Amino acid sequence: MNTKKLSLALLSGLVLTGAWYYRDTLLGASETGFPIAGESSSTPSATTTAVGPGATEGPRKVVAVDSESVYTGTLSAGPGGRVSKEVENNGEKVVEMLTPEQATSKLRRNEESYFVGRGKGVWRYDVVQVPSNDPIEDDHAEKIIEVPPTVVPVEEGQEAGPSDWMFWGVFDGHSGWTTSAKLRQVLITFVAREISNTYKAAVTDPTSKTPSPESIDNAIKKGFLQLDHEIIHESVDKVFKNPSKLVAAETLAPALSGSCALLAFYESRSKLLRVAVTGDSRAVLGRRGSNGKWTATPLSEDQTGSNESEAERMRKEHPGEEYVVRNGRVLGGLEPSRAFGDAFYKWSYDTQLKIKNQFFGRTPSTLLKTPPYVTAEPAITTTRIEPEKGDFLVMATDGLWEMLTNEEVVGLVGKWLDDQKAASKDGKPWFGSWFGGKDQGMLPVEVTTNDATGQRQPVRIKQWGVTAKDSERFVCEDRNAATHLVRNALGGMNQDMLCALLTLPSPYSRRYRDDLTVEVIFFGDNTENNGQVTINKEATATVGNDTPQAKL
Template sequence: MQRAAVRAAVASARAPSFLLRNRRPPNVGAARTLATNAFTNGAAGSTSYIRKFTLAIVSSLVLGSAYIAYKGSNPFLARVSLLSNSDDQTAFSGNVKDDVRIRKIVAVDHESLYTGTLPADGRLTKDTLDGRGGRKVLEMLTPEEATAKLRQSEESYLVGRERGVYRYDVVQLPSNDPIEDDHAERIIEVPSSVTAADEGKASTDWMFWGVFDGHSGWYTSAKLRQLLIGFVARELNATYKASSANPKSKIPSPEAIDAAIKQGFLRLDNEIIHESVEKVLKGSSKPAAAELLAPAFSGSCALLAFYDSQTNLLRVACTGDSRAVLGRRQTDGKWAATALSVDQTGSNKDEAQRIRDEHPGEEFAVSNGRVLGGLEPTRAFGDSLYKWSVETQNIIKSKYLGRTPSPRLKTPPYVTAEPVVTTTKIQPEKGDFVVMATDGLWEMLSNEEVVGLVAKWLEGQNKVKNPSAASRISSFFGFGGDSQKNLPLATNHDGNQDDDGQRVPIRQKQYGIKAQDDRFIITDQNCATHLVRNALGGKDSDMVCALLTLQSPYSRRYRDDLTVEVIFFGEGDKSGNVVVNEVASSKSKTQ
């Protein structure tokens, strides 16, 4: 009986909206008849109806049967409020707005997601077992609560170094629990004796920004947060010192600088993958082995930007499928989006061919767009199962922990941490900016949408430090004033990557988003938060609230962990300091 009620509720939720409008069944039996008719007549319809968040809304499908058992035999359908895409609302127990006992909830049914309502006294709860006490409640976030969740980790810094960067914004939004992403930023003042700086300059700034997209755990990305910038900086320091001692060439060649960055990446991955095994085999402690090997068993992509204030050169080193995009104003006053990295996955034809060339005759070296049919990124830190030999994996399994090697593993390593490095001449005087983000953002927004949103945010904030850039920013892509129209909109939602190997925003197809000129909104002081909000639905407050209400592990079906950094080039104040921008940072970051 309980299962029948749940099925009826699910069927009514999947019905096209025209079947739900102006239908007020006089009793529960009629409600079941309506649900059955809706299921047989319309449930097999367009998937855009099934996946659209604000379609027909039903009470909790996650634990609906548990709620029926709690309330008794039939009240489940008797208290449901069905909402259509129109402003019409019908309810079995009166108008939702007039019933303070009704609260919004989010429900998950297989791969579909719905928003709905639930009586306040029937909320789904779970006592936590983490030793801290407390209770989790499955309840739709209000717009205010959603905004608080979006902003809880945001950071913004004002850079008064007079070295070509005046601000950078950062935000993270978890989907996994805990978040598997990480990030790191560092500014290193390097003496002129190392960099051969121009006369009159006592030092040069090396500025680093990194975003790290972990998978199969948070351990590898945390290791990168702690160590990667230091490893790269040491290699750069050695390279610059060697060149400064050479009377013929005091500045390293571009190839030497790129090689130093790559060497820093590879040395850290060697420590994670191979040196950890050496340390484990020398000892006999399983707890120590678990700690040492955790970053090797999990994995992480890495995107690192290195800016040299002396040359205004920005180098972006990419290992994996995080992405950096440059926003630059053109001579006609419009802004263009230029990718500074290429997504490195098995769906990238060049990357797939590289691996096949390195492992000739191995049919499953790349299968279904994944390495050995399992791992999507073709370059990553950690991921020892794709790097260790069969012998090493068997030793680790027998003595400590691990799993049986894949039968497809023949000639490892299949995955490398070596990055692809690109170099771009930054033009601070023109107000260049760069967006760095893990792949969770790029499966929601295109490069052009992201650059357009940043440019629109700059206009709305009226905080462009460079007057020449501010004077014409409203001409971006042909829009001006407060109009939201004419922002670039992604249209390619088919497939996983475009012809250039870049991920396309496939989530928009999953969510049923149409190319609406007015779907974006500007309401955040932090630009990175602004991008995340618009990636999750923008003006569609219900969608934003629904996506933010979902908890792990269900949330991972609809959104990934998100880490976004926005770097603004130009000249700030002359204090020489880096300070927290309090208006765009959460309270926890300003204290």
């Protein structure tokens, strides 16, 4: 990954003149920020534009970005609105930095939280999305399906009545948003249908009333592969039957873009959690140990060309092809080695050429010899959940894992839970508390050094120059656990970093942070709300009505 240097919060006392908007001075700035105030410049002075009401006189913090770096500083501006300046043809942009309050509003704009009062092993889940691309290329989906005993028989020692199948999915799109949107609409349906068929077949089998673990895994894989086949191949059949460029553009859109997929399936009666991963989104389980600290257990492995096991798999599938994996990428281009869509790595050379000649597209790569090079088949892990111990699951697109380690993520949620619990006991507001203070400098998590799971270390830490200890980095300010994670990923206690990263407009922001989609699922029994799923208004951005997103 090519990273650009981020220089933040180093020039809060400096005043930038209008001349420093210009390319020769901007690119001539050092990596620690703009030239010091008072330096001479032969560049003509530029006029600062102020648009909109409410601005005040005096210095205001600004963020400036060019083709290589981003800088912060203060700008001396007169009365008027927000400062905004773009220099045409050169790609520089200067914008007034968001205030901490505005940054918090942006963080919480898309947060959602739900109480699951069904007494089936899950009591709450939190979701948030923070875009970097415009529009955001990530997506997510949740669904709860009540399954009668005729489909999932009650075994000895299990609670009578229907079972809940609970699904959570996060989808990391790339080269557009259409593939991830398709997954949001139908992936859970495809998978649930195959699992249901597998259970129904087992019920009618006189030798076994329940399906084997392998058959359930195969059902999930079948659901993934059937949907990708529809996206990649059935779409082509449709457009050649109706050769219209408009139809082709709409029908082929999910094939031409791509998306990783991370799907969690929890069966309430067995308390088994299956996590299926296609791509490099990640799921991590948090579980409290006997010493009171949390342990972080990865339930997925990042599937990229940099993962040696994935690279070896592709080399075996395409023997003799020297460039099947190059620079950690499939054919030197795509980083995820498994994904939905991404038809240019799956269609044959002839199909791509035919689509290009008849509709649109690009000339196929000369490296394309034995497609498909990318598969949507997921890898699946199975874990028995212990709801009585307060297990939780964090699912997120790779935008989060570029910034935080597995242990930091679990420790941050653990700290968030501790603060919630303390507040419920003494009635004092936890919201806004800091990590500093006696015995609170470190996250409550066991730190391991096991690098054998294929997980990449956070690349942004080096890019941003983060060296602070836990007690100097992290903060609890949000009632939504997913928002809490994103805030700390983007700067935490360093408000200048947080505000600068959220100020950067698209497409500049993509150099420093990815789209972020995070879900946190809390296991435990909650029998309130008469078996319904209800909105947690304190941790949800806007509530149009009380209809929960998760459908029964």
